[in-house]
Amino acid sequence: xxxxxxxxxxxxxxxxSGIGSEAHWKTVCGGESRIGPITLFDxxxxxxxxxxxxPDFDVNRYVERRLQVQTDRWTHLAYAATELALGEAELDxxxxxxxxxxxxxASSSGGNQFGQRExxxxxQPDTSRTxxxxxxxxxxxxxTVGQLAxxxxxxxxxxxxxxxxxxxxxxxxxxxxxxxxxxxxxLAGGTEAPLGPYALACQQRSGRLYTGTDPGSAYLPFDERAxxxxxxxxxxxxxxxxxxxxxxRGARIRAEIAGWxxxxxxxxxxxxxxxxxxxxARALGTAIERAGLAPSDVDVAFPDAVGxxxxxxxxxxxxxxxxxxxxxxxxxxxxxxxxxxxxxxxALDAATAVLAMDYGLIPPSAGPAxxxxxxxxxxxxxxxxxxxxxxLIGARGFDxxxxxxxxxxxx
Amino acid sequence: MTAFPAxxxxxxxxxxxxxxxxGGTTRExxxxxxxxxxxxxxxxSAFDASAFRSQIAAEADFDGAAAGLTPLELRRAxxxxxxxxxxxxxxxxxxxxxxxxxxxxxxxxxxxxxxGGTIVxxxxxxxxxxxxxxxxxxxxxxxxxxxxxxxxxxLAADVAVRHGAHGPAVxxxxxxxxxxxxxxxAYQLLLDGEAEVMITGASDSPISxxxxxxxxxxxxTTPDNDDPExxxxxxxxxxxxxVLGEGCAVLVLEELEHARRRGARVYCEVVGYxxxxxxxxxxxxxxxxxxxxxxxxxTLRQAxxxxxxxxxxxxxxxxxxxxxRHETGAFKRxxxxxAYGVPISSIKSMVGHSLGAIGAIEMAACALAVERGxxxxxxxxxxxxxxxDLDYTxxxxxxxxxxxxxxxxxxxxxxxxxxxxxxxxxxx
Numbered sequence: 001x002x003x004x005x006x007x008x009x010x011x012x013x014x015x016x017s018g019i020g021s022e023a024h025w026k027t028v029c030g031g032e033s034r035i036g037p038i039t040l041f042d043x044x045x046x047x048x049x050x051x052x053x054x055p056d057f058d059v060n061r062y063v064e065r066r067l068q069v070q071t072d073r074w075t076h077l078a079y080a081a082t083e084l085a086l087g088e089a090e091l092d093x094x095x096x097x098x099x100x101x102x103x104x105x106a107s108s109s110g111g112n113q114f115g116q117r118e119x120x121x122x123x124q125p126d127t128s129r130t131x132x133x134x135x136x137x138x139x140x141x142x143x144t145v146g147q148l149a150x151x152x153x154x155x156x157x158x159x160x161x162x163x164x165x166x167x168x169x170x171x172x173x174x175x176x177x178x179x180x181x182x183x184x185x186x187l188a189g190g191t192e193a194p195l196g197p198y199a200l201a202c203q204q205r206s207g208r209l210y211t212g213t214d215p216g217s218a219y220l221p222f223d224e225r226a227x228x229x230x231x232x233x234x235x236x237x238x239x240x241x242x243x244x245x246x247x248x249r250g251a252r253i254r255a256e257i258a259g260w261x262x263x264x265x266x267x268x269x270x271x272x273x274x275x276x277x278x279x280x281a282r283a284l285g286t287a288i289e290r291a292g293l294a295p296s297d298v299d300v301a302f303p304d305a306v307g308x309x310x311x312x313x314x315x316x317x318x319x320x321x322x323x324x325x326x327x328x329x330x331x332x333x334x335x336x337x338x339x340x341x342x343x344x345x346x347a348l349d350a351a352t353a354v355l356a357m358d359y360g361l362i363p364p365s366a367g368p369a370x371x372x373x374x375x376x377x378x379x380x381x382x383x384x385x386x387x388x389x390x391x392l393i394g395a396r397g398f399d400x401x402x403x404x405x406x407x408x409x410x411x
Numbered sequence: 412m413t414a415f416p417a418x419x420x421x422x423x424x425x426x427x428x429x430x431x432x433x434g435g436t437t438r439e440x441x442x443x444x445x446x447x448x449x450x451x452x453x454x455x456s457a458f459d460a461s462a463f464r465s466q467i468a469a470e471a472d473f474d475g476a477a478a479g480l481t482p483l484e485l486r487r488a489x490x491x492x493x494x495x496x497x498x499x500x501x502x503x504x505x506x507x508x509x510x511x512x513x514x515x516x517x518x519x520x521x522x523x524x525x526x527g528g529t530i531v532x533x534x535x536x537x538x539x540x541x542x543x544x545x546x547x548x549x550x551x552x553x554x555x556x557x558x559x560x561x562x563x564x565x566l567a568a569d570v571a572v573r574h575g576a577h578g579p580a581v582x583x584x585x586x587x588x589x590x591x592x593x594x595x596x597a598y599q600l601l602l603d604g605e606a607e608v609m610i611t612g613a614s615d616s617p618i619s620x621x622x623x624x625x626x627x628x629x630x631x632t633t634p635d636n637d638d639p640e641x642x643x644x645x646x647x648x649x650x651x652x653x654v655l656g657e658g659c660a661v662l663v664l665e666e667l668e669h670a671r672r673r674g675a676r677v678y679c680e681v682v683g684y685x686x687x688x689x690x691x692x693x694x695x696x697x698x699x700x701x702x703x704x705x706x707x708x709x710t711l712r713q714a715x716x717x718x719x720x721x722x723x724x725x726x727x728x729x730x731x732x733x734x735x736r737h738e739t740g741a742f743k744r745x746x747x748x749x750a751y752g753v754p755i756s757s758i759k760s761m762v763g764h765s766l767g768a769i770g771a772i773e774m775a776a777c778a779l780a781v782e783r784g785x786x787x788x789x790x791x792x793x794x795x796x797x798x799x800d801l802d803y804t805x806x807x808x809x810x811x812x813x814x815x816x817x818x819x820x821x822x823x824x825x826x827x828x829x830x831x832x833x834x835x836x837x838x839x
Contacts, residue, residue: 045547070693098690099705107584108562115621116546119536122624123543129462129624136625137693137823140526141563141584146824149688155702157686158826159592162564162582170581177599198536201550202561261605264520264571264580268483279577282516342562398558399568401580 006176006186007410009251010089010239011351012081014191016052016232016338020084024348025355028334028363029383035215035230035339040195047204047211050218051195052232052339067147070134072111073233074193075144081191081237082148089239089251091185093152102156102183103148104174105237106167106190106343107141113196115139148187156183164397165304166262167343168235169405172350173260175240184245189347191235203231206398207271208308219336221305222312222375223368229307229335235344236351255354258390258408259291265400273399274310280318280402284394287404288322293390295323298406300362300386302349302393305333306340309372315394316375327377328392330384336366346395350405353391357409362386423601424835425678425778426670427506427663429498429612432772433469433656433762436478438501441762441772442779445787446808450761452654453639457618465632467639468618469656469763473497484569487556489528490616491768492569494659499570499610506663506675508608510575519578519606520571521597522661523589523613525767525822527563530619535560570610570661578606587822588686589613590660590770591830595684597664607669613771614659622655629694631731641791643764645728645757646735646803648794653729656763660775679781682815683710683831694823696733698798700741703819703827707745710817710831718749721831722811723786725773725818726803728757729764734821736798741819743801754811756804760790770820770828777816777832786811
């Protein structure tokens with residue numbers, strides 16, 4: 001087996017916490033919530049009226065007009081995140097051998113807003129039964145990866161992975177696999193744009209969304225008042241690179257994707273299901289083990305923090321099963337500030353972990369103010385100076401997907 | 412240094428096959444169909460297609476209850492998920508796989524789908540939007556399982572539940588190469604020691620108004636509605652586009668020693684997988700087939716095969732003007748003279764093009780071709796196209812000792828994938 005190592009050299013954040021990793025970092029360190037009433041469409045008739053939206057997103061800055069009409073907002077957000085990541089990495093993709101440049105993003109609901117417009121056109125009474133020419137290339141789950149591969153002349157092995165919220169981590173793991181198999185550069189991570197009228201209706205059917213109206217208590221993972229999550233849009237894209245390739249061009253190396261693992265609960269989804277402690281713990285523990293580390297080497301853990309009480313308890317128990325009764329050295333989550341961005345959210349947590357390494361600082365956890373029974377982990381209450389050498393990120397996907405990635409600081 | 416288990420020398424074999432296809436909703440009925448040269452294309456019966464440009468499809472006469480699905484599965488699973496539940500059951504039984512607590516943890520599920528829950532999404536949209544009248548839809552009138560329709564990860568989750576598979580699970584959705592890419596992903600997880608057994612394949616049930624309209628809009632599907640049985644004509648001079656299909660195939664992939672220890676029957680070995688992007692156009696293809704050829708070359712390198720070792724090519728062969736020319740170019744570029752001596756065929760002539768699923772269905776056909784020494788034909792081939800001048804195995808199956816079978820796929824987004832199966836002992 002090859003020993004090529006995969007490192008992160010650029011991060012592009014496009015999320016409710018801001019555009020660009022600096023803006024994101026400022027928001028998470030300040031603990032500023034970006035949850036508010038949905039403005040992308042009139043959601044007042046919905047049970048869920050709150051969400052995290054990307055502030056001041058100017059699509060014209062990132063996507064030429066000709067392409068805007070061929071693509072969904074989900075793709076636009078990914079274009080922006082990719083451009084920012086390449087900028088941070090100071091990498092001009094045209095300098096990479098095309099067959100060694102890959103795009104491997106996660107996807108969940110695809111181009112759902114584009115799809116809804118076309119479904120409406122198709123089904124409206126008294127119109128012809130047609131859709132536009134771009135429906136076939138904008139709605140499907142691979143649309144963003146296909147467009148990015150064309151834009152950046154990436155001819156290497158590409159992939160589109162779907163495991164709902166776990167997808168961002170599965171994508172990073174796959175980027176590392178692609179590097180081991182010979183890719184020099186992989187664009188990984190993912191964005192999500194779930195705030196269309198039909199897509200939101202679909203999400204409400206999961207029964208996991210917060211249905212109240214108070215932004216301050218809308219998404220409280222691990223808290224005794226936890227009552228579901230708030231959806232959000234955006235995510236993060238990474239430039240993942242072969243270590244030698246990065247060194248050769250003098251790139252700043254931010255972190256290594258050192259370990260990863262995925263498991264499945266394989267239990268039928270029901271309203272009373274809470275996930276499997278054993279399977280989630282196995283994913284977390286295996287990611288650490290594959291990095292050649294012990295749980296005590298982990299400086300901070302970024303949990304899934306879904307905000308559904310039973311699943312929060314399961315996550316706390318899984319962390320204790322891996323780290324012992326006191327849990328990891330530090331636990332922090334910023335999801336309550338942005339909402340749950342599905343695959344974009346687990347990618348965003350990985351971005352926050354890399355920034356924590358950069359700055360030598362663990363950002364404060366956005367709650368819980370009053371941990372629920374069984375959820376009392378060592379949450380970081382105030383931003384904490386610390387050398388972050390190893391960070392564990394956990395994520396779960398509807399339904400039963402458990403993934404973990406161990407990021408190691410590069411020394 | 413990462414401490415993954417030592418993985419050099421691991422080999423991966425196919426030990427089980429399950430198929431739900433048009434004209435044959437089990438492995439053996441599918442094989443009978445594709446070796447007979449009969450076609451399963453017909454006028455669309457799933458809905459009234461008379462308003463559309465293309466009105467034909469290859470539909471699967473699938474009965475979930477007869478296939479052994481539970482009442483709960485029948486209630487909550489979309490059609491494409493039901494296909495996968497049935498096909499995975501057939502594959503696991505075929506493999507004689509009995510999962511215990513320990514092997515469950517090392518058994519993963521990687522399934523592909525190009526368009527996932529399109530049918531349920533469309534049907535429920537029509538209800539919730541009052542036939543498209545309302546932009547703000549009413550969720551209260553929709554199916555309680557609608558969220559599973561929005562995100563196709565439910566395909567892998569539901570199959571994992573059925574088999575109690577706790578290993579790595581994910582859906583691969585790379586459009587029309589999803590099937591090959593999903594099996595390829597599973598293959599790589601096995602090579603890397605991330606799992607010992609993988610339940611893998613792909614499923615799609617795209618036959619719905621919105622899919623038909625989408626392909627109408629770009630004239631990708633055939634408008635030849637008058638003679639449905641002969642409408643899918645890959646490599647023929649008078650081909651006019653593809654015929655939409657649906658279906659699923661699931662393979663059990665297994666690390667060789669794991670299979671040997673339990674005395675499993677081996678269909679074939681997976682000896683190569685590669686994918687590339689053409690980085691050219693979302694739907695357009697250049698005639699030279701350069702990037703598909705790169706993918707083929709990579710699989711040959713992985714297997715340490717020469718071009719003449721390939722004894723069957725399962726073509727993408729969608730029957731569009733540009734595709735068949737594109738891949739003919741790729742075969743010549745990769746195999747040189749040997750391209751003229753190898754039987755090639757497209758089973759899409761018989762079972763249609765089921766988007767992401769077909770890649771897996773074609774891999775099932777390759778595994779059976781290697782095992783049984785029979786190459787399925789290209790049905791409906793009548794007239795030679797000067798630009799498609801290879802041996803497409805017209806109309807009649809052929810007995811051939813298939814030491815190695817290559818399959819390729821090509822899809823929107825520029826994805827080009829290739830996979831190579833070989834008789835055990837012939838690879839590397």
